[in-house]
Amino acid sequence: MKNLPLILLIAVCGAVTGAPQRIVSLSPNLTEIVFSLGLGDRVVGVSNNCDWPAVAKTKPKMGTFWQPNAEAVIAARPDLVVCETFAQQKETAETLKRAGLNVLSLRVESIDQLFTAIARIGAAADCNAAAEKLVANVEEELGHIETIVSPAEKVKVLWVIQAEPVRVAGVNTFINEIIELAGGHNAIAPTVDQYPSIGTEEIIGCGTEVIIQSAMGTEAIADQQQTAQAFWSRFTNLPAVKNKNIYVIDSDTVLRLGPRLPEGVKSVAQLLHPELFAQTHKAGP
Amino acid sequence: MTDLLTPKNLILKVILCLVLLASVMFACSLIGTQKVSLKAVFEGPGAGPGQNVDYDIYVNVRIPRVILAAMVGAALAASGVVLQAILRNPLAEPYILGISSGAALGVMTAVLLGVNRQLWAGSPVAGFAFLFALGTCWLVWLVGHLAGGASVTNLLLAGVVVNAFFYAVIMLLTSIIRSHELKSTIMWLMGNITEKSYPTLVLSAALIVVGIAILFTLCQKLNVLTFGSQEAQALGVNPRVVTLIAFALASFVTAVAVGLSGLVGFVGLVVPHSVRLVFGPDHRQLLPASAFVGAAFVVICDTIARTIIAPSQIPVGVITACFGGPVFLLLLARHSRKAGFR
Numbered sequence: 001m002k003n004l005p006l007i008l009l010i011a012v013c014g015a016v017t018g019a020p021q022r023i024v025s026l027s028p029n030l031t032e033i034v035f036s037l038g039l040g041d042r043v044v045g046v047s048n049n050c051d052w053p054a055v056a057k058t059k060p061k062m063g064t065f066w067q068p069n070a071e072a073v074i075a076a077r078p079d080l081v082v083c084e085t086f087a088q089q090k091e092t093a094e095t096l097k098r099a100g101l102n103v104l105s106l107r108v109e110s111i112d113q114l115f116t117a118i119a120r121i122g123a124a125a126d127c128n129a130a131a132e133k134l135v136a137n138v139e140e141e142l143g144h145i146e147t148i149v150s151p152a153e154k155v156k157v158l159w160v161i162q163a164e165p166v167r168v169a170g171v172n173t174f175i176n177e178i179i180e181l182a183g184g185h186n187a188i189a190p191t192v193d194q195y196p197s198i199g200t201e202e203i204i205g206c207g208t209e210v211i212i213q214s215a216m217g218t219e220a221i222a223d224q225q226q227t228a229q230a231f232w233s234r235f236t237n238l239p240a241v242k243n244k245n246i247y248v249i250d251s252d253t254v255l256r257l258g259p260r261l262p263e264g265v266k267s268v269a270q271l272l273h274p275e276l277f278a279q280t281h282k283a284g285p
Numbered sequence: 286m287t288d289l290l291t292p293k294n295l296i297l298k299v300i301l302c303l304v305l306l307a308s309v310m311f312a313c314s315l316i317g318t319q320k321v322s323l324k325a326v327f328e329g330p331g332a333g334p335g336q337n338v339d340y341d342i343y344v345n346v347r348i349p350r351v352i353l354a355a356m357v358g359a360a361l362a363a364s365g366v367v368l369q370a371i372l373r374n375p376l377a378e379p380y381i382l383g384i385s386s387g388a389a390l391g392v393m394t395a396v397l398l399g400v401n402r403q404l405w406a407g408s409p410v411a412g413f414a415f416l417f418a419l420g421t422c423w424l425v426w427l428v429g430h431l432a433g434g435a436s437v438t439n440l441l442l443a444g445v446v447v448n449a450f451f452y453a454v455i456m457l458l459t460s461i462i463r464s465h466e467l468k469s470t471i472m473w474l475m476g477n478i479t480e481k482s483y484p485t486l487v488l489s490a491a492l493i494v495v496g497i498a499i500l501f502t503l504c505q506k507l508n509v510l511t512f513g514s515q516e517a518q519a520l521g522v523n524p525r526v527v528t529l530i531a532f533a534l535a536s537f538v539t540a541v542a543v544g545l546s547g548l549v550g551f552v553g554l555v556v557p558h559s560v561r562l563v564f565g566p567d568h569r570q571l572l573p574a575s576a577f578v579g580a581a582f583v584v585i586c587d588t589i590a591r592t593i594i595a596p597s598q599i600p601v602g603v604i605t606a607c608f609g610g611p612v613f614l615l616l617l618a619r620h621s622r623k624a625g626f627r
Contacts, residue, residue: 048597061596066472069596070480074342075319087410088472088479095480099345193461 019126020080020102026068026092027084029108031056032258033118034082037130045076052252052260068092074099080124082106110174114257115139134259141262142181145269148276149183155272157184158208158240163231167197174257182269184210203235210272211240214251224248247271290567298570302577309581310355313588314347318595321347349480352490353545354587354601355580357478358552360493360542362560362579364535365553366572367500370507371528371535372437379539379553382444382532386451387421388414388543392473393458410473411544418540421447426532437514437528476549476602478587489541496538497576503531504568511566549602551609552579559616582609 063069122131169175187208253264325339395413429440
C-alpha cells in the first residue's frame with residue numbers, strides 16, 4: 001500500500017500532545033490538504049463547498065466558501081481555523097481572531113504557494129513530517145509526469161473557463177502552470193487580465209491544437225462535452241477542431257490547488273500526449 | 286397632517302422610535318444560526334477564548350453586526366430624507382449624486398492597488414470607499430455649481446452623469462481585475478454587512494450620530510426649502526447655504542455608511558417615503574423617525590440575510606431590495622391619498 005508510511009506518520013502526529021484537536025477549514029482545497037495530512041478525524045467544520053474526500057461532506061457546515069459564517073465557526077469550538085486570504089474570508093478571519101481563535105490564513109494561487117500552504121498547515125497542526133512527506137509525494141508525482149512528457153514537443157492549449165462569452169486562462173495563472181507541467185503551452189499571449197475574455201479574431205489566430213474546457217459542476221460532463229463540440233465546430237481552421245481535440249474535464253482536480261494536483265496534471269497530460277501514456281501504461285503495473 | 290408638532294409631541298415620538306429600535310436590535314441579536322443562551326452570555330468570557338462559546342458569539346459576532354446594521358440604516362435613511370428635501374425630488378436617494386459609483390470606484394482602486402492590510406479602524410478598502418465617495422460629491426457639487434448653482438436641476442444632472450461615467454470606468458476595471466477580487470468587489474457592490482471591530486464601530490457611530498444631529502438642527506430650514514428656493518429666500522432662509530451644508534453632511538454620513546457596508550440599496554429611498562406616508566412631511570420628525578426606522582429596517586434585513594439560508598449568508602442589499610420594494614408599494618397604495626408629498 002502506497003500510503004502506508006503516511007498513515008504511520010499520522011499515527012505519530014496524533015500522539016503529540018498540544019496539537020490542534022478541532023480543526024475548521026473554510027476552503028475546499030485547504031480541506032483536501034487537511035484530510036491528506038491525515039487530520040480528517042480532527043476536522044469539526046468545513047465550508048459548504050468542501051466535497052472531497054467524501055467524508056468531508058458529512059462534517060458540519062460553516063457557510064459557503066464565499067461567505068463563511070463566523071457564528072458557526074465559533075460554535076464549533078475549533079483550536080485551528082484554516083482559511084483563504086481574499087476579502088470575505090479575511091473579514092471572517094478578523095472576526096474569529098477577535099473571538100480569540102487561532103486562525104491560519106493562506107494564499108494559494110500558485111503551485112509554490114500550495115507547497116507553502118501544506119507546510120504551514122503541517123506546522124500549525126504539529127505534523128511537519130506528514131506535511132513534508134505530502135509535499136515530497138506531490139513533487140515526485142509531478143516530476144514523474146514531467147519526465148514522461150518532456151521528450152514530446154509542447155502542444156498549444158487553449159484553456160476555456162467559460163464558453164459564452166469565451167473566457168480563458170491567461171499565462172499568470174496556476175492553470176498555466178498545469179498546462180506547462182502537462183507538456184503544453186498556453187495558446188494565448190500574456191494578458192493584463194488573469195482570465196481574459198477573448199474575441200473571435202484572437203481565437204482564430206491562436207492556432208491552438210487542443211481545447212480544454214473545465215466543466216461547470218461535476219455532473220452531466222457528457223452533455224457539456226457535446227455543447228462544447230457544437231460550439232467550437234465553427235472555428236474550422238483550428239487544429240484542435242480539425243483533429244477533434246476538444247475536451248471537457250472534471251474541474252475539481254484542476255481548478256482546486258490541493259494535493260490532488262498531480263491527478264489533475266496527469267489527466268491533462270494524457271489528453272495532450274495520449275501516445276506517451278499509452279506506452280507507460282503498458283510498461284507499468 | 287393637521288396636528289401641530291409640539292416639542293413634547295416630538296420628544297414622545299422620538300422616544301417611541303428609540304424604544305422600537307432598541308427592541309428590534311435586542312430581538313435580532315438573539316436570532317442567528319447558532320443557539321445562544323443569554324444566561325450563558327452574562328456569565329462572562331470565562332478563563333479564555335473558547336471557554337464560553339455563547340459569550341464569544343454574542344459579543345464578537347452578533348452585537349457588532351447588529352450595531353453596524355443599525356448605523357448603516359440610520360445613515361442612509363437620514364441622508365435620503367435630506368437629499369429628497371434639498372433636491373425637491375422624490376426620487377432622490379443617497380446614491381443618486383454619484384456617491385455609490387464614487388465609493389465603488391474607490392473600492393476598485395484599493396483592490397487594484399493591492400492595499401489589503403488591516404488598519405486600526407478597519408480595512409483601507411473602507412477608507413478608499415469613504416474618500417472617493419466624498420470626492421465624488423465634491424465633484425458633483427462643483428460641476429452643478431459651475432453650471433448655475435441656483436438650480437438644483439443642474440446638481441441632479443451632474444450627479445446622474447458622474448454616476449454613469451464612473452460606472453463605465455468601473456466596468457472597464459472589472460474587465461481587467463483579478464477573478465477572486467472581482468467576486469469580492471461584486472459582494473461589496475451588493476451591500477454586505479460583516480462584523481467589525483469595536484474601535485471601528487465607535488468611530489463610525491460617532492461620525493454618523495454627529496452628522497445626523499447637525500442635520501437635525503437644519504430641519505426647520507429644510508421645511509422652508511421644500512416650498513422652493515425663491516419662497517425660502519423670501520422667508521429669510523438662504524437656499525444656497527442650507528443646501529451646501531445639508532448636501533455636505535448627507536454625503537459625509539452616506540460615505541461613512543458606504544465605507545462600512547458597501548452599497549446597501551433601497552434604504553435611503555424607501556424608508557423616508559414610508560415614514561413620510563405614515564408620519565407626514567415635517568422634517569423635524571421625519572428625520573429622526575426615518576433614522577430610527579431605517580436602522581431597525583436594516584437590522585431586520587441583515588438578520589434575514591444571515592439566517593435565511595443558514596449556515597450560508599446573503600448580501601444584505603439583496604434583502605433590503607426584495608423586502609423594501611413590496612413594503613413600500615403597499616404603503617404607497619394605502620396611504621398616498623392622505624400624505625402631503627408631491
